[in-house]
Amino acid sequence: MKETLRQTAAWLHTWVGLVAGWLLFFVFVTGTAGYFEREITRWMQPERPLEIAPPAFEPAALATLAMNRLEQVAPVAASWSITLPHQDGSKRAWTDFSIRWEEMPQPGHSFGASTRERLDPATGAVLPPEAEPRETSGGFGLYRMHYQLHYLPYQWAIRIVGIATMLMLLAIVSGVITHKKIIRDFFTFRPGKGQRSWLDAHNAVSVMALPFFLMITYTGLVFFLFEYMPAGRDVLYGTGDANADVYYEELYGDHEHAAISRPAASIAPLITQAEKAWGKGNLAGIAVERHPGEPAEIVLSRVASGIEYYSPAQLHFNADTGARLPDEPREGGTALATAEVMYALHEGQFVNIGGRWLYFAAGLLGCGMIGTGLSLWASKRRRRHLSEGREADEHFGIRLVEILNVATIAGLPLAVAGFFWANRLLPVEMTDRAAWEFHCLFAVWLGTLFYALGRPLRQAWSELLWATSGAFALIPIVNALTTDRHLGVTIAHGDWALAGFDLTMLGLGAAFGLTARKVTTRLRPQTPPAEAAIPSPLPSTLKESRA
Amino acid sequence: MSGKIETMSARYRWTVASRVAAAALGGYALTSAATVVLTLLWPLPKAQALLAASMLSFVLYTIVVLWAFHCRSLRRVWTVMALGTAMLALAAWSLGAGGAA
Structure with missing residues (x-):
């Protein structure tokens, strides 16, 4: 050599x-x-049925239907979330109208049990699970x-x-x-x-395709970052799942939720604001959640698209008054933003x-x-x-x-x-x-x-x-x-x-x-x-x- | 590349094996230690610095391995891997690593 x-x-x-x-x-x-x-x-x-676009719908009406159902099944919860019918930025498929709620976690757990239901956009009735297709990989x-x-x-x-x-x-x-x-x-x-x-x-x-090969290889390594290069985390946080959780909490912010119930604020004007900011058809979902010691919030999320696929834009409102709240600072800083861009590039979802x-x-x-x-x-x-x-x-x-x-x-x-x-x-x-x-x-x-x-x-x-x-x-x-x-x-x-x-x-x-x-x-x-x-x-x- | 496959001596094969070990294992140890030091030096909140430094580690590993195969002296490769890892580990320790472990 x-x-x-x-x-x-x-x-x-x-x-x-x-x-x-x-x-x-x-x-x-x-x-x-x-x-x-x-x-x-x-x-x-x-x-499975052939792909068809859902009939035209009014987001505020669907949000009300969803909240009625949520109030019925989970009057008090750790969080509510409503998914409106939408297509993500890639326009590949429609995401159905559905709701999900998370129960308050049991003592000693960070997450509560989570349940999802598909709703009929016309009536708000719970839809039965889709016809079971053949078993396939x-x-x-x-x-x-x-x-x-x-x-x-x-x-x-x-x-x-x-x-x-x-x-x-x-x-x-x-x-x-x-x-x-x-x-x-x-x-x-x-x-x-x-x-x-x-x-x-x-x-x-x-x-x-040299840039693609470099990108796909490097980002592939980043997907399993701490499986492949655990030294830093092992030394600074210690090994084991509990210590890994400490690290993720520091990076992504605390998940802790205080109990919420149906917001007093009317949802329709908030949706109008979101549509003004992002354009019609770009509202993907609505969440109700509360950080401990703060008023409950209504969070409107934009459809996932572009390089911010994994952290789409959000608007926050006070759930009691409907007043606009300042944007939450993005957790994780430039390091996490870089990692998310790498995931997005690798998967090409956007x-x-x-x-x-x-x-x-x-x-x-x-x-x-x-x-x-x-x-x-x-x-x-x-x-x-x-x-x-x-x-x-x-x-x-x-x-x-x-x-x-x-x-x-x-x-x-x-x-x-x-x-x-x-x-x-x-x-x-x-x-x-x-x-x-x-x-x-x-x-x-x-x-x-x-x-x-x-x-x-x-x-x-x-x-x-x-x-x-x-x-x-x-x-x-x-x-x-x-x-x-x-x-x-x-x-x-x-x-x-x-x-x-x-x-x-x-x-x-x-x-x-x-x-x-x-x-x-x-x-x-x-x-x-x-x-x-x-x-x-x-x-x-x-x-x-x-x- | 240059030698004919069949005429490779056992000695040559052992040198290659040793170099592969130095590059893969020694290089990995060196990169790991460097990642810890880089995390401690990076002026960001700890979790973010760790993410940033760990993401960069594969660049460092690539360079270290390329060098390990390029360096003329195999002894030098092993020395750098061993001493470098030791020194970086010492630096990490003096920068206060391990406090959380």
Whole structure:
């Protein structure tokens, strides 16, 4: 390691990327799907009604209906809150009209029991719980695996993902250091040149979304801040949950609530003030609460949107007089504001549909970056191995990486398609159905690993990619055969969340089909050795790769 | 990167393993100690300073690991990790850490 910084960074990039690559590919695939988590869940619950906007309503009238019900069920409580029908800033789905109340906490507890009810916006009557859809892991299950994996205890899983994330951060920084001419490299593409094409593709994909990769990696670490870097809190506050609570109370302010009941102030003028400040349709909810020793307050909250998604603007009023109270100082100062911006950036909850597709595309580029990087590692070493004239002497490490690459890059997407198939094909009344959707995913994935072990590498790539293409393209058809939420219905109703899912599956099918075709032609054994001067490494590489 | 995979000596492998340990574990210890000191020095309410310093720790860890792989002398890497951690821990102690623990 007596080399320049660029050389040591290149060494680090290579090995760090290899060690973490497969797990990171899994994290990126499941995390990218997570950007459409809600839409995927809706698709996986075809029993739920098609999306419709609620009828026009008068916020003040709904607030009165809600307060009538709250006064009836919880005349004295720690807090009341009313959610008005609204869409958050991303305009993805409607949030229903509902109420929630928190009972006064039992002695020795910080929170009291909390109950939620959905109300009919027309009458204020309590609505029965929604029709129970089929049991499914849903988009949330898929998304959740990007940090808590599966079949592993939570505390282990988040640490394993944390180490991989830290390695990703190192890979990104060392990758940037390695590139003297990062701008020029970005515009360089030498197609059809085997290993060099992999390198160019890896560079282009990586640089294209570089800010996203840095952001997503760093903010990912911040999500589990004190699991990953507990030293400061352990030393300053001590270990254990009780001490952690002391810290959070200091940071977020005290939660303590004094008892409240129905406010004397009339709610309608307060709503008028909020609508004047934020515009109509931007009022998300109303809360009644009281800090000990102060008069009770009515708090009106703005719809969550933008970079302040996690702490939307509020207006405070005296619950007895209706007089406007000064804004409460934001708890946590710049440090907490910074952390909240990081959470918002990572989850992208605040972006509209265009931004969501951009997040999704950046996530796919991340999969591409990791996939091309892993392929580059294998292709480079296979070529060196062959150029040393050692075809007969199989190298265990290279073979292992090649197999894991096919099983991960082509196999995992096939497994995800299998997850969606399972949602439609497993019996609706099956016990542990949600768990079985996951078992199907992992069974397909394990199957692709055995397939990759048993087939020559070239065939394994091409056949698994074709299978993935077919599996995705058939999903809308399986959907049409098993439910009445197919494209004919969803497009006609303008339910673009459901239609978008099916259309995306067709798109993925097409994309994997193109990749499969490309790989099949590129990897076809050529008649050697006419072009021995510049050996096209992939064909020669893969031809002999089976021991 | 430079050496051929097959010709790597056992000695080389041990050096790499030792360097990985120094970077990962030594670097983590150093970063942890630095995070505590930074929290104590940051002129913010304690909880906020802790959040700010902890969020920055991953930048520091990245730099420390990059340096650990760049530094020529492995002995120097271990020395810096060990002495640095010890000195930062001492600094944290003298700044009054542990009072709450």
